[in-house]
Amino acid sequence: MSAARIAVVTSGAGFEHDVDLPLVVAALRAEGLAAEAVAWDADSVAWDGFDLAVIRSTWDYTTRLDEFLAWVDTASRCTRLLNPAPMVRWSSDKRYLLELAERGVPVVPTRVLEPGDPCGEADFAQPAGVVVKPTVSAGARDTARYEPGQAAAAVRHARMLLDQGLAVLVQPYLRRVAEGERALVFVRGAFSHALRKGPVLTEPGVIDNFRVPHPDLVPHRPTEAELRTASAALAAVPSPDTPLFARVDLVLGENGGPVVMELELIEPHLFLDTNPRGLGLLVEAVAAEAGLKAV
Structure with a gap:
């Protein structure tokens, strides 16, 4: 019986910066799985050659959302994708x-401004200030907080995003x-x-x-x-x-x-590099999903 093939899905940034990535791949291989790290946008990947594709560090998805979601749909037709495509799509937008x-x-109390919505200083009146961010974002990208006296700057930030066709979250600063x-x-x-x-x-x-x-x-x-x-x-x-x-x-x-x-x-x-138990739980769950018990 051949080992189940597992794609641990990453990105260029993930290969460079994801400290968990080599730990996950090594631990899966130690369990008898044929695991390899694969960039989601790599050319000529035969996703139907994998028994399971586990998304881990596709960290550029927020700047390439349409392309990424198209890949999610394609990959989920070729193999089992985890987390599943509908869940990924739902979670991709902070609405x-x-x-x-x-x-x-x-x-956190949340208001969404859509492109074309009116946007004025009254929308940013909070006793402790506000946080402004796009609804599709990771790592606090294009995000800032504003003190109560900075409502005009918060408006400019929101309008900058809205003018790019992006929806905006406005939240009180806690x-x-x-x-x-x-x-x-x-x-x-x-x-x-x-x-x-x-x-x-x-x-x-x-x-x-x-x-x-x-x-x-x-x-x-x-x-x-x-x-x-x-x-x-x-x-x-x-x-x-x-x-x-x-x-x-x-x-x-x-x-x-x-x-x-x-x-x-x-x-x-x-943060699996800080918690061996968490790494073990994830590997055990992936092995169970792959229906593995070994080579």
């Missing part, structure tokens, strides 16, 4: 926060983010591990696409409230499938309760 809120999940964002990692719906990181938007009024996306990482023991909120977010995903992997990013709201900042189901950094 999903509005759906989570409708399903009763505590999220000052308790200074206590750290919480990143909770799940494998097959079960909690694996969590980390806490420092705030990313440290300078008001600054768009910096080269900022460190995960500063000051430390292990984190989530509270029961954080686990409940993250689990509620996963349960609200409009899919009959359980994600192979997920990362739920939380921050404390003004009342101290956790709220969802992002629910990442496409290519989140899972």
